[in-house]
Structure formats: structure tokens, C-alpha cells
Amino acid sequence: MGRPRSIDRDRVLDLAERIVREEGATALTFDSLCKAAGITKGGLQYCFGSKDDLIAAMADRWLKDFDAEIARHVPPDGNGVDQARSYVTVSARIDEASQTKMAGMLVSLLQSPEHMGKARGWYAEWLKRLEPGSEAERRARTAFFAAEGAFFLRSLGLVEMDQAGWDRVFDDILKLL
Template sequence: MGRPRSINRDKVLDIAERIVREEGATALTFDAVAKAAGVTKGGLQYCFGSKDDLVAAMAERWVEGFDAEVARHTPPDATLSQRARGYVTASACIDEATQTKLAGMLVSLLQSPRHLDQARRWYADWLKRLEPGSETERRARAAFFAAEGAFFLRSLGLVEMDQDKWDGVFDDILSLL
């Protein structure tokens, strides 16, 4: 008897992200992911549990990567302003394809109270780190909100912004710091 084939979670998450990016969040089904990954729907369910858990795994992987990118741009003993600069710099590096994928994931995630609470906790944690006490700290908090606003406006297709405009917006946001 042969060894059971295992599912490569990262490969499946890459495929799920591609489906969201190319076809939209509504196209993300276990059937579509299983077919594209060349695995059974049962194997996918065994690996992830539910579609909700698959979306959560996608979001968790992105958050971990984003937090690592922020850390890469932030000194270990960072001031509040330096933490905000690291966040804004990491946000500026997100390309349009990634933004589209993230917007689809967020729409799916925020339909679930469990995931909505998780997103709220993540933002609450960031906002605690950016608690203003001085003018510099208020500017850091404003830069955080400006970066998030730009991200969501572009990601949700509410404003059209090519890469040059995107870079200019983030240069302006960084000038707050």
C-alpha cells in the first residue's frame, strides 16, 4: 500500500489567492480550488475544514507576511513615528494585484463574525501602538489612517490609481512622518 498523498497547504493557498485575484471572491469554492490544485474536495476539506477556514488561512498568511514586511522597515527599538513609517512603507509596497486579492479576501472574511473580530483585534493592536500623546504621534496616527484609506480606496476600485500616482500618494503620507 502506497503512502497517502499529502496536500501542500502553501500551494493550495497560492491557487486560492489566484482564483480570488483573477475571478473574484465569489469564484472561491472548494470545488474550484480542488480542481485547480489537482486534489480531491474531501482532501481539501480534511486540510482546511471549511471554506471559511481556507479564507482565514489565506488572510493569516498575508497578515504574517505583511507584519514581517513592517518589521523589515522598522528598527527594533522604534519610536511611535518609526513604527508608523514602517507600516506606511510596507503598505506602499503592496502592488495592485495583491490589493485586488486582499479586497476579495476581506469581503469574504468580514462576512464572518469570527473573522471580523480577528480583523478588529489586529487593527486595535496597531492603534494601541499608535496612541497619540504629542503632535508627532498624532501625525503618525494620521499617516496610518491615510495609508489604510489609500489601500482600501484603490483595492475596492473606488479610485483608479496607477503606480506613479500610488507612489506619489505614499510619498505624501510619508512626509507626515
């Protein structure tokens, strides 16, 4: 008897992201992902449960990578202002395709109270770091909100902005810090 086949979650998540990036969020179905990954629908359901859970896993991985990138730019003795500066710097470097993908995933996840709670928790952790005890910390909190607003406005297609415009907006946000 052979060893049971195992599913590589990261490979499946990579393929799911590729489908969203190349074909759009509506193209991401269990059937399309099973075909791309060469796995059964039962195997995919065993690994992720539901499509919402798959999208949550994609978002969790993206946020974990995002947080790790921010941490790489914060000095060892960095304070909330340093963390906000890193947050804005890293946010400015996110390409438009990644923004659209992440915003689409977040919008779909926020329809679920469980996933809404996770998103609120992630933001709550950030806002704890930006308690406004000084003028610099108030500016850091404002920069954080400005970066998030720019991210969502562009990602959701509510404003059109080329890369040069995006860079100018984030240069202005960084001046707050």
C-alpha cells in the same frame, strides 16, 4: 500499505491565490481549487474546513507576511512612529492586484463575526503602537489611517488611481511622519 497522502497547505494557498488573481474572487470554489491542486474535496475540507476558513487562511498568511515585511524596516529600537513609517512604506509598495485580492478577502471575511473579531484584533494591536502621546505620535496615527483609507479606496475600486498617483499619495502620507 502506503503512507497516507498529505496535503501541502502552502501549495493549496498559493493555488487559491492564483485563482483569485487570474480569474477573480468568484472563481475560487472548492471544486476549482481541488481541480487545480489535484486533491479531493474531502481532503480540502479536512485541511481547511469551509471556504470561509480557506479565505481566512489566505488572509492570515498575507497579514503575517505583511507584518514580517514591516518588521524588516523598523530599526531594532524603533518606536511607534518608526513602525507607522514602515507600515506606510510597505503599504505603498503593494501592487494593485494584491490590494484587490486582499480587500476582496477582507470584505468577505468581515461578514463573519469570528473573522471580524480577528480583523479588529489585528487593527487594535496596531493602534496600541500608535497611542497619541505626542504630536509625532498623533501624526503617525493619522498616517496609519490615511494609508489604510487609500488602500481600501483603491482596492475596492472606489477611486481610480494609476501608479504615479498612488506614489504621490504615499509620498504625501510619509511627509506626515
